[in-house]
Amino acid sequence: MTDKSNPSYKDNPAAPKLPSNFNVLTFTAACPSCGAPVEFASPGSVMAVCEYCQTTVLRDGDALKAQGKQSLTIEDYSPIQIGSVGSIDGTDFAVIGRVQLQYGQGVWNEWYLQFADGLIGWLSEALGLYALTLGEGEQSNLPAYDNLAINDSISFDGVNYQVSDRREAYAIAGEGELPFIVGEGWQTWVIDARYKRKLISLDYAESGSGQSPVVHQGEAIDFAALNFQLLKDDRQLNEQVSVNQAGAMGQRDSQSKASGNSVKISKIECPNCGSPIPYVAGATEYLVCPACHSESKLTGSTAELIAMHSTMHHFDSSLPLGAKARIPAEDIVGVSEFALTESDRATAAQGYHDYVVIGIMRLQEVGEFASWTEYLLYSLTDGFLWLSEESRGWFVARVLSEMPVSERGQLHYDDRQWRQVDSGYRNRVTFAMGAFNWQVKTDDSDLLIDYTSGDEVITSEQTEREITYTHAMPLPYHKLEQWFGSYLQTENAHERSGFSEQGSLKKMLTWHAILQVAVWLLAGGSIIVGIIGAILIYIIYFRASEAEKDYVSAEVETGPFNYHSAGTQGISVVIIALALIVSFMMGVASKPSPTGPNPDEESATRGGGGIIIIPGGMGGGNNNNGGSGRTGYSSGGAHK
Helix, strand or coil: CCCCCCCCHHHCCCCCCCCCCCCCCCEEEECCCCCCEEEECCCCCCEEECCCCCEEEEEECCEEEEEEECCCCCCCCCCCCCCCEEEECCEEEEEEEEEEEEECCEEEEEEEEEECCCCEEEEEEECCEEEEEECCCEECCCCCHHHCCCCCEEEECCEEEEEEEEEEEEEEEEEEEECCCCCCCCEEEEEEEEEECEEEEEECCCCCCCCCCEEEEEEEECHHHHCCECCCHHHHHHHHHHHHHHHHCCCCCCHHHHHHHHCCEEEEECCCCCCEEEEECCCCCEEECCCCCCEEEEECCEEEEEECCCCCCCCCCCCCCCCEEEEEHHHHHHHCCCCCCHHHHHHHCCCEEEEEEEEEEEEEECCCCCEEEEEEEEECCCEEEEEEEECCEEEEEEECCCECEEECCEEEECCEEEEECCCCEEEEEEEEEEEECCCCCCCCCCEEEEEEECCEEEEEEECCCEEEEEEEEEECHHHHHHHHHHHCCHHHHCCCHHHCCCCHHHHHHHHHHHHHHHHHHHHCCCHHHHHHHHHHHHHHHHHHHHHHHHHCCCCCCCCHHHCCCHHHHHHHHHHHHHHHHHHHHHHHHCCCCCCCCCHHHHHHHCCCCCCCCCCCCCCCCCCCCCCCCCCCCCCCCCCC
16 A cells, blocks of 8 residues: 655555456546545545545546545554455455444444446445445335334345344544545444344435435355455565464464464553553554553554543453463364354364454443453454353353344254343443453443353343344363463462352342241241251352362352352252242141131141141141041141
């Protein structure tokens, strides 16, 4: 790409935007502001941004006129640039323009593509995920923006799509050439709806949020399927280094060298406290200071303070920020963005990827004591990956580009049925540090629902603006050791979240006692059943805490009253429910039958009790009426 800082543009002309084999008309004229050549590669483009002076240039026939200046785009983690070329299904294309859009929590790119056969398209790039739409779109009679919500169903062209993304956005900047005019304050409303890999994008920019949209049809796509060339030089160089080193050296003995060469950690001063914040240049935009936890946004080579927060509790993570790992592709091919065929899986499992930990979050289940840690990893060659450290072990996860199909309490994905295991719970961010590809704020909360297939989990994470699905699979601890080596903190490596809070057992026993007393007062329940239930709950927590003691550091307070996990809580709830049912049934059965003894005598034999212990008539004793024992349950000793 041409060096924009070089004013001598005549001695350093811009590279052509289209490959030589493109059979598309190209129009070139001098910029009205600085005189540099402005090239229109597509007949449908109505504006371009001068590469040298950032003037917005409008096309009027064969003439150009200037209209203000464009803001510079934010340099992000994208490997794509104006002039990158690729092919899809045998048809070549070139990237000729970009609109960079900002919404409440981040930024995404819309790349304008010109195909060799004259077709145009858009490549959406958000959080490392890609979607391709072709053509100029078509008018529709679909609902207005204000009438659609996340998870709503939209029927279009014979397919039922699920609304997955709904956001208002405004353009930060545009570059290259575009088929519409992007100026300061340009705003749009966009809804994305998906069915598996299929996608429709509902664009309300022209009509407004209260009218029917223009619909663009497309699909989620793997970056490798675009066969890109002429990507950003840094990325190309780093990919080449990674591939060469992966082929020349073994995994473990070359780990530190390869990782160091392929992914570089930079540091920037926190605008609030001055502490250094590590980050990967070009990979993220939002930073959270490890020292004061202020939120900042990268603007060029400086960080701009967004928000300050009160000091959080100190947190020792098992992996530090900047931890590097060389990960064999075969270890993580199970959590790809798409459901893969066997041949695709075999291809994707080849080679290695160099990752670095760029962000760490601590989350807690709202209203419960369960908490866990999530690590955001970034690779130049493989994008974003998540590690989750939970009470039940480690998981490796990736956000899906392919939408699972939801149907009656289960998901269909990868030719498997995934069973819903909970009705939903909310998480809350309690701690964050490092760099993220969206704006992370403490106390952020999402609605989560888990679906399982064997020991793998798909979790839907929903807000009022979007729903995403994350595929996770268990990660053996020895794999983690192989990946990170000495970066893994041994004293924290097995430290489960089960001992990080107190009160779970106490809360369960308290609710158990309250509910048992309520049943006893209303129906004459059994104290013995209540006691047995309490003992079982204690045993569950005791055994679980004993099993975890070997995996925590000496400073962590252990024992059943300091332990919690979603599993122990779930089992305890089941025990409480069963104890209530049994106690209630025993209380109801103990009440006298209408055909039983006369009321006065029965009142005397109950002894004013209501404490039901054992079934009456068992053990061979006779009652006061000379019978062989009442049916049902008695107070086990009231009848002498």
